[in-house]
Amino acid sequence: MTNTEVKFKDFIRIIGRGQRAGRTLTQSEAKQAMSMLINGEATPEQQGAFLMLLRVREETAEELAGFTEAFRGFNSESLQLLSIDLDMGCYAGKRRHLPWFLLAAMLLGQNGKRVFLHGTHEPDSKRLYLKEVLPQLGFDICESSEQARTRINSFGFAYMDLKSINPQLDRIVQLRDLFGLRSCANTLARLLNPSNATHSLQGIFHRKVDEKHQETAALLEDKNTLCFRGEGGELEFNPLRDVTFFINRGTAKSTVDIPNTLDTYVTKPKELDPLCLVSVWTGQTKDDYAEHALLGTLASMLILVDKLDWEAAYAKASRMWEARVKAWPVTLPSTKSDAVTFDTSGKHYVH
Incomplete structure (x- = not known):
């Protein structure tokens, strides 16, 4: 899935399709998804769905690492x-x-x-x-x-x-x-x-x-x-x-x-x-x-x-x-x- 093709709903679909059809995000996917959320590329409804789906299932270490990388990009250099x-x-x-x-x-x-x-x-x-x-x-x-x-x-x-x-x-x-x-x-x-x-x-x-x-x-x-x-x-x-x-x-x-x-x-x-x-x-x-x-x-x-x-x-x-x-x-x-x-x-x- 390339950056030009992906939409935020694609990440919701990945984690929300259930125990058999769904899967966890890779570290790079998690970074991309959270970067989109930070940058306003997800509606409030999509943000809520994404965060609460993760809450119910619990995040993997790979997902947490990707999310952390995304937020660290906004830390103050000073x-x-x-x-x-x-x-x-x-x-x-x-x-x-x-x-x-x-x-x-x-x-x-x-x-x-x-x-x-x-x-x-x-x-x-x-x-x-x-x-x-x-x-x-x-x-x-x-x-x-x-x-x-x-x-x-x-x-x-x-x-x-x-x-x-x-x-x-x-x-x-x-x-x-x-x-x-x-x-x-x-x-x-x-x-x-x-x-x-x-x-x-x-x-x-x-x-x-x-x-x-x-x-x-x-x-x-x-x-x-x-x-x-x-x-x-x-x-x-x-x-x-x-x-x-x-x-x-x-x-x-x-x-x-x-x-x-x-x-x-x-x-x-x-x-x-x-x-x-x-x-x-x-x-x-x-x-x-x-x-x-x-x-x-x-x-x-x-x-x-x-x-x-x-x-x-x-x-x-x-x-x-x-x-x-x-x-x-x-x-x-x-x-x-x-x-x-x-x-x-x-x-x-x-x-």
Whole structure:
């Protein structure tokens, strides 16, 4: 099927003809189909049919690789000049615990690495997103690569919203408001690596998706990625359960089984107050769960970035935490009138 012959409905026909007559897309077909969708060569009805057919059947690694290639073509070139060490796509949101992974990112930045975080906000999912948390902690949401460069030079990390990075992909993510379901766009955002960082950390929710991420990264020939089932689907180590890290070094794939680090059962708090992140960082509050979560997350980063084994990475993470500069690096907002405490008892949607 050549570019001059193909119409978007042809791709819908390929994936929608049923179990016997239909088939999956090749990587090149997937790239072409998603490129057409991005460029407005599909009607809204065709876009919905295509995305929801994929949702029901689930995407293959080849399809995800092709879709990712299409969206990477729209990444800002200026972001790729930031010389980022670690890319972190934060798209799940939290509903049981605070985003302790943020402290791990801060600590890695405090130790000389350049960390780029990106994410979005889905009102329908009723989760706590980093975009809501950071302003309460005194950190700006960057809207340009120059703002990100300034924040990274100052603090070692920066956060940008997907809408400012790749509005084409964010538009697909926000279609959840119409569908009532997530599409593959959330997976693609995790795989996006918009800054072309040398390493990419990815957290997922469902079983077996980590394996698919690993296979997709191999097809894309991404040089250094680590994917695991994180707490609530976020890229945060859950100290209460065993987990497997799926690691890519180019086309070389490996797995590492990690045991839980905390045996004491932890009841989720009724509310999540972002300012607790500050009190744990400064040492005003002692929280075993928080420390185990951030140390495990930091250790996963060190396995990826410094190529350490788990024991060495966890030991180094512990030393870095003990040696941290405990002063909060920015001035907190002078008023709490805009502060938001997140109710964990409500209904929250899985991924």
